[in-house]
Amino acid sequence: MQKYVLYAVMITSFIGSMVGSGINVALPSIGREFDAMTGDLSWVAAAYLFGSAIFNLPLGKAADILGRKRLYKIGIVMFSVTLLIAGFATSVDFLMDIRFLQGGLMAMVFGPGMAVLASVFDKKERGRILGYQTASVYVGLTCGPALGGLICEYLGWRWFFFLTGTVAASGLIFMLRVKEEWYGDRGAPFDFKGSLCYMITIPLILYGFSKITDALGIYLFIAGLAALALFIYVERQSQHPILDVSLFIGNRVFTCSNLAAMLHYAATFAISFLVSMYLQVICGLSATVAGGIILLQFFMMATLSPKAGALSDKIDPGIVASVGMAINSVGLFALSWLHRDSSLILVGLILMIIGIGFALFSSPNNNAILGACQPKFYGTASSLLATMRLIGQAFSMAIVTIVMDVNSVQSVTGADNDALLGAIQIIFKIFSIICLFGILASLARKKKEGTASL
Structure with missing residues (x-):
């Protein structure tokens, strides 16, 4: 069972990182096909990070409630499907939306995946196993631009999504062999108030700081800090908080x-x-x-x-x-x-x-x-x-x-x-x-x- 969990998490860690870094080399081709502006193309890349950051904590808590392996498997399937759908994109706006969704679904895979790893391996070898998972992330970040460039040059940018979607789906094959399930807060009610506060806080802080040289950026960043204070207050009052x-x-x-x-x-x-x-x-x-x-x-x-x-x-x-x-x-x-x-x-x-x-x-x-x-x-x-x-x-x-x-x-x-x-x-x-x-x-x-x- 342990090796199947490790293989599945390493595959999705590799693909998740590759999808995040490899898209950069595909952007020029995407821009030419859709006659897109540079600003729009930058959001094709950034939407993935934003989606992942916004949904990480809520989906991590959902995995503790519904089952980490269950949510991980659902995440793999949906993540793979959205990658395949992205290959059929008809506009840059559609691609931005689907990339945001991909980031959110990757959050459905990354957190529960690492949690399952920590659950199935003994504490004495946990560091070594997490090292393999971390190495998979780095290999994905490294290979993303190189493999993405080769795919775009010889097959076209759409095949970047087709191929990564296919490889991501292979992680499900290994996880299906795992019969055991792990919970952190089984059957608990989901913290919708805390999740909403969190999902408002993260984009305000991140986008506000990125525009901190403008008055609007300063206002957004301050609003984000205020939202963070509200989030902490709500979480302290909740019996089953997401954090x-x-x-x-x-x-x-x-x-x-x-x-x-x-x-x-x-x-x-x-x-x-x-x-x-x-x-x-x-x-x-x-x-x-x-x-x-x-x-x-x-x-x-x-x-x-x-x-x-x-x-x-x-x-x-x-x-x-x-x-x-x-x-x-x-x-x-x-x-x-x-x-x-x-x-x-x-x-x-x-x-x-x-x-x-x-x-x-x-x-x-x-x-x-x-x-x-x-x-x-x-x-x-x-x-x-x-x-x-x-x-x-x-x-x-x-x-x-x-x-x-x-x-x-x-x-x-x-x-x-x-x-x-x-x-x-x-x-x-x-x-x-x-x-x-x-x-x-x-x-x-x-x-x-x-x-x-x-």
């Missing part, structure tokens, strides 16, 4: 691990985008060469994640994750000193170092989060972790947008190279500082995992 606030009270491991996850992704998600801009626009390299150099980081991440996860089974996960965050902070600061004539070997080595730090952080941090709560909270904890990741990713790209605007970077054709290079250096310095705060959050955990407050 049990008691998970955070007196449980520094859980609280600090989630905060560290958000800060880590805020500091690292935009690395590939910025390095790609540096290599192609500043250094004048081809997309193929730039992609090969960036691949070094993901290679280290995918290779070492299972080993780092296994290490966290033997050593306090908080210590391993803190070391990884510290390595990333050093690597990000090193990237902030890149100039026009920097050695490509040096760039590759820095990215490999960051890949090592990333691997040392992610799997152990995931292990620490699940180890800091009781099994009945695995669904909620997994969904919350996914939410922290997506919020961090959104903040990372928002920081890039803000700094680019402040530095008056208007073009990536070569006309604004000095301003672009200056912006990239500033952004990496900001990211290294964010990583320092992440280290503090990571070190603030107790030395031993505990659930005394639960």
Whole structure:
């Protein structure tokens, strides 16, 4: 049973990440076919992240109530179907809508999938298993642009959805072999009030922060913070909340691990985008060469994640994750000193170092989060972790947008190279500082995992 669960979760983790990253290379072809504006195309990519972030917690709680395996299987089927439907899209607006739905359905798969993994494997090997799952995510992120490019070039962009939908459906074959079911709050009433507050809070905060340089963005962000306060109040009053606030009270491991996850992704998600801009626009390299150099980081991440996860089974996960965050902070600061004539070997080595730090952080941090709560909270904890990741990713790209605007970077054709290079250096310095705060959050955990407050 264990191996079937692992295979299913690894497949869906790979496909979910690939669908998120691979769509970027298909956007030019989609834009030409539908004569779409750049802004509309960016929302085709962003809608997937928004859908996932908005539905993560509500669907994670639904899995605890209805059965994690049951919701996971339903999610796989519906996710695969929407991928196939996307291949028949007749307009960019339809594609945006279906991508938003795909993100929501992926939330139906990711959180329950990790919760099932934590349920079927013994605590002593949980870190290693979560390492395999994390490696699958990284492989998907890595292969997405490369495989997506090949598919779009030789078969057309529609086949990107047809093929990924078919592979995603194969995960169901393995999960159908699993007979046991797992619950966290079986038969409990669903928290509709809390879900509504949460689903209003997330888009207000994310979109508001992305437009924080405008008055409207500031108002939306403040409204999002107010909605967050209301969400916390509603959850404290609910007997069956989608997010049990008691998970955070007196449980520094859980609280600090989630905060560290958000800060880590805020500091690292935009690395590939910025390095790609540096290599192609500043250094004048081809997309193929730039992609090969960036691949070094993901290679280290995918290779070492299972080993780092296994290490966290033997050593306090908080210590391993803190070391990884510290390595990333050093690597990000090193990237902030890149100039026009920097050695490509040096760039590759820095990215490999960051890949090592990333691997040392992610799997152990995931292990620490699940180890800091009781099994009945695995669904909620997994969904919350996914939410922290997506919020961090959104903040990372928002920081890039803000700094680019402040530095008056208007073009990536070569006309604004000095301003672009200056912006990239500033952004990496900001990211290294964010990583320092992440280290503090990571070190603030107790030395031993505990659930005394639960």
